[in-house]
Amino acid sequence: MSVLIVIPARYASTRYPGKPLVELKGASGDARSLIRRSWEAASExxxxxxxxxxxxxxxxxxxxxxxxxxxxxxxxNCRNGTERCAEAVSALGATPEIVVNFQGDAPLTPAWFIEDLVAGLRTDPNADVATPVLRCSGRMRDDLLADRKAGRVGGTTAVFGHDGQALYFSKEVIPYAAGxxxxxxxxxxxxxxxxxxYRPDALNAYPGWPEGVLEKLEGLEQLRFLERGHKVLCVRVEARGRQFWELNNPEDVQRLEAMMKAMGIN
Structure with a gap:
């Protein structure tokens, strides 16, 4: 097997219990659950x-x-989606070249994000993990800042070096820019x-590491890799006219439905 996608879906979410079963209406008014929309997106x-x-x-x-x-x-007992992916791969007895963790709360993720991500990891033998990053428009940046101002945990932002290696991830909006x-x-x-x-060796090792200090503070699982000295590659992806957002809070349901309507996603 070359590429395996695992979609971790936890019912007992702290911020939004039962989130995977929440229904989202598409452009035609057809309502499908979050987990179904995520599975359909991953399957593309x-x-x-x-x-x-x-x-x-x-x-x-x-x-x-x-x-x-x-x-x-x-x-x-899985503390996050990465640990759930590792356990799932072990249960399957699979030996993939690459394991993709497709978050179950990101149904607007286009297929080319996954394709570019896998290609990026294959071309960088020094990276143990790769993850996509999307440059924000002024509108998207304002939406992220508005969430933080309202006390909502919204999207995550990333900063990285010239080689694409992640320097940090945060639920705050970084880097600070006065303009x-x-x-x-x-x-x-x-x-x-x-x-x-993930490369399977890095994924298999992950559950055995203690939760990192920064990981716990930010609530971001990928920081455990950085805190353990592993290279996380940020792969820049293009929106190609698509809007993107994740379902983090109940308020995001209306936002995602509006985006699907605007993009004609049923």
């Missing part, structure tokens, strides 16, 4: 051998199977897209 990527949903909850399992998804049951940017201007802020591609 080319060069992928297998897509599975990994969950600890029977409600999510039964629902995912009802629309044709392959499901792997994992324990309730103003028009709605369609490019800002210096990069929105981190919550998808990861």
């Amino acid at each position: 990527a080319s060069g992928v051998d297998r897509v599975v949903v990994a969950t600890e909850d029977e409600r999510i399992r039964d629902h995912a199977r009802s629309f044709g998804a392959e499901v792997v049951m994992t324990s309730e 103003q940017y028009g709605p369609d201007d490019l800002s210096p802020v990069y929105h981190h897209v919550g998808v990861y591609a």
